[in-house]
Amino acid sequence: MNSNIRATVIAVAFFIGLGTGAAHVAAQPAEPVIKITAKKFDYTPNQVTLKKGVPVVLEFTTADVLMGFNVSDLGVRADIIPGKVVRLRIVPDKAGTFTFFCDIFCGSGHEDMTGTITVVE
Amino acid sequence: MKKFDRRGFLKLAGLGGGVVFASGLVRLAGAADRTAGQSAAYDDFYFVQLSDTHWGFEGPPNPDAKVTLKKAVAAVNGLAEQPDFIVFTGDLTHTTDDPKERRKRLAEFRDIVADLKVKNVRFIPGEHDASLDKGEAYQEFFGKTHYTFDHKGVHFIVLDNVSDPAANIGEAQLQWLAADLKQLPKDANIVVFTHRPLFDLYPQWDWATRDGAKAVELLMPHPHVTVFYGHIHQEHHHMTGHIPHHAAKSLIFPLPAPGSQPKRAPLPWDAAHPYKGLGYRSVEAEVKKDEYVITELPVPKG
Numbered sequence: 237m238n239s240n241i242r243a244t245v246i247a248v249a250f251f252i253g254l255g256t257g258a259a260h261v262a263a264q265p266a267e268p269v270i271k272i273t274a275k276k277f278d279y280t281p282n283q284v285t286l287k288k289g290v291p292v293v294l295e296f297t298t299a300d301v302l303m304g305f306n307v308s309d310l311g312v313r314a315d316i317i318p319g320k321v322v323r324l325r326i327v328p329d330k331a332g333t334f335t336f337f338c339d340i341f342c343g344s345g346h347e348d349m350t351g352t353i354t355v356v357e
Numbered sequence: 358m359k360k361f362d363r364r365g366f367l368k369l370a371g372l373g374g375g376v377v378f379a380s381g382l383v384r385l386a387g388a389a390d391r392t393a394g395q396s397a398a399y400d401d402f403y404f405v406q407l408s409d410t411h412w413g414f415e416g417p418p419n420p421d422a423k424v425t426l427k428k429a430v431a432a433v434n435g436l437a438e439q440p441d442f443i444v445f446t447g448d449l450t451h452t453t454d455d456p457k458e459r460r461k462r463l464a465e466f467r468d469i470v471a472d473l474k475v476k477n478v479r480f481i482p483g484e485h486d487a488s489l490d491k492g493e494a495y496q497e498f499f500g501k502t503h504y505t506f507d508h509k510g511v512h513f514i515v516l517d518n519v520s521d522p523a524a525n526i527g528e529a530q531l532q533w534l535a536a537d538l539k540q541l542p543k544d545a546n547i548v549v550f551t552h553r554p555l556f557d558l559y560p561q562w563d564w565a566t567r568d569g570a571k572a573v574e575l576l577m578p579h580p581h582v583t584v585f586y587g588h589i590h591q592e593h594h595h596m597t598g599h600i601p602h603h604a605a606k607s608l609i610f611p612l613p614a615p616g617s618q619p620k621r622a623p624l625p626w627d628a629a630h631p632y633k634g635l636g637y638r639s640v641e642a643e644v645k646k647d648e649y650v651i652t653e654l655p656v657p658k659g
């Protein structure tokens with residue numbers, strides 16, 4: 237059974253895109269990054285809270301087999317490839333709670349590999 | 358050739374409580390009227406569809422898992438009139454990471470269904486059989502994962518949407534499908550067997566084929582197409598345009614209706630009503646009318 241592990245845009249304060257070669261340009265607000273680890277047969281975290289209209293980068297890794305991440309309600313998906321860091325930028329355009337799931341069959345328990353994204357106003 | 362009589366069959370099969378679902382496309386007047394010569398080539402017949410037997414599964418959702426498939430085989434053998442052929446629409450076995458165990462399950466499944474009286478048996482892989490090794494072990498036992506065959510005026514097409522673990526049919530197979538359809542008359546009677554739904558039934562539970570819409574698009578110009586599939590462990594009927602899609606029950610455990618609960622967990626075994634929600638079906642093809650009469654049949658408890 238998956239433990240409920242939560243992440244929110246605000247709580248996770250990793251930042252990307254802070255290039256040093258553009259000091260003369262007004263600083264762009266960095267997009268928050270939420271790291272998600274996939275393994276047979278769960279995601280950590282498996283509950284993610286985002287804010288409507290606020291871009292966020294989901295950063296996936298797995299030390300396991302090829303897996304998928306699909307939020308069909310938000311129209312986004314990614315392959316999670318062993319040995320790579322896969323980034324998926326999302327700008328949630330609607331509030332609600334949406335299921336994400338593995339859409340690449342990965343074994344007995346694949347069907348339980350799910351989580352939720354909650355988008356708040 | 359014997360003319361199949363549906364009413365006679367229903368009576369013979371003793372279908373007390375069975376649900377009869379008439380599916381199909383009653384041909385429009387004047388559309389594709391057949392010549393006397395052509396109609397002589399047609400004959401009604403019926404086949405049996407079994408699905409999602411998940412041989413090797415163990416767990417509370419089916420404490421009778423070791424005998425359910427054998428009971429289903431006995432039930433089919435007990436039908437008063439035997440079908441022309443039998444089709445298993447995928448997930449013959451429950452998945453395992455161990456290639457040796459996978460082959461053991463496939464071999465045990467093959468040996469159990471060898472007891473079917475009808476020897477014309479067709480197989481299709483499910484993701485549990487084929488997704489972890491791209492169908493390698495499955496093909497050792499059951500041959501090609503996509504193929505066609507013809508039976509009494511109906512062209513049957515078996516599509517593989519599971520050997521790719523990402524649930525794609527794939528461009529190569531779609532081209533093969535297009536070439537097969539191209540050599541058929543437009544008004545051919547076509548039945549497609551596949552494992553996953555070809556349409557987005559409920560993608561949140563992975564009840565979809567990623568490029569299924571491309572297959573449906575290829576089939577769409579043909580007015581007489583019907584799809585039978587498995588995967589979702591319950592009876593379900595859906596139309597994409599003029600094409601009906603019929604999902605079959607499982608022979609291991611039922612799953613909830615699409616989106617009816619947060620998780621697609623198996624429905625619990627009901628000790629008061631063992632085998633509730635499990636079953637198989639007969640499909641009577643009234644070829645000339647392009648009509649398929651589906652009868653859902655239970656697995657006997659005894």
